[in-house]
Amino acid sequence: MIAEKGERLRLALSRSALVVVAALWLGPYAWMTLTSLKTLPEIVRAPAYPLPAAVQLGAYREVFATVPVGRYFVNTIAMAVAIALLQIALALPAGYALAKLHFVGRGRAFALILACLLVPAQVTFVPVFTLLGSLGLVNTFAALVLPFGVSALGTFPVRQALLSVPDEIIEAARMDGASELRIV
Numbered sequence: 001m002i003a004e005k006g007e008r009l010r011l012a013l014s015r016s017a018l019v020v021v022a023a024l025w026l027g028p029y030a031w032m033t034l035t036s037l038k039t040l041p042e043i044v045r046a047p048a049y050p051l052p053a054a055v056q057l058g059a060y061r062e063v064f065a066t067v068p069v070g071r072y073f074v075n076t077i078a079m080a081v082a083i084a085l086l087q088i089a090l091a092l093p094a095g096y097a098l099a100k101l102h103f104v105g106r107g108r109a110f111a112l113i114l115a116c117l118l119v120p121a122q123v124t125f126v127p128v129f130t131l132l133g134s135l136g137l138v139n140t141f142a143a144l145v146l147p148f149g150v151s152a153l154g155t156f157p158v159r160q161a162l163l164s165v166p167d168e169i170i171e172a173a174r175m176d177g178a179s180e181l182r183i184v
Helices: 002-036 040-045 058-066 069-100 106-118 121-134 141-149 152-163 167-175
Strands: none
Touching (some): 069 141, 069 152
């Protein structure tokens, strides 16, 4: 009985702590949203008061009238889908090769992928921009997709997941005449 009360108290405290952390995390977003519903004179008059006197959607109307938000949204979706497809198309075969195929240099190839994870992205910005510039791809859709399509961060988890697949399943597929591409 006492242990049950202690467990309930611990659960209540942990949930309360989670609510406080969630409020701290979501608070700035709520403040930003509420401020966006005020007029500029109202923001200047009382910047610390969170609630608007009256809900004003003028700022949203102005944004949608002057900025092609729909086009930006479609571009973002297209870019995200292209990056995801390219990552899958490259990381899946690479992860499969590193996990299930036996070839000379497999350990070194995996070590190289792990080393790539240690390089901060900021270090690669200038060389990648220079490469894209020399290829004439600056300000193109390809320049948004290609640098993110190849990723050690995509290959590593695929390899780790494929290590858990039993080799017997792959051998059975080979005996059934499946190609390596079909097995992948």
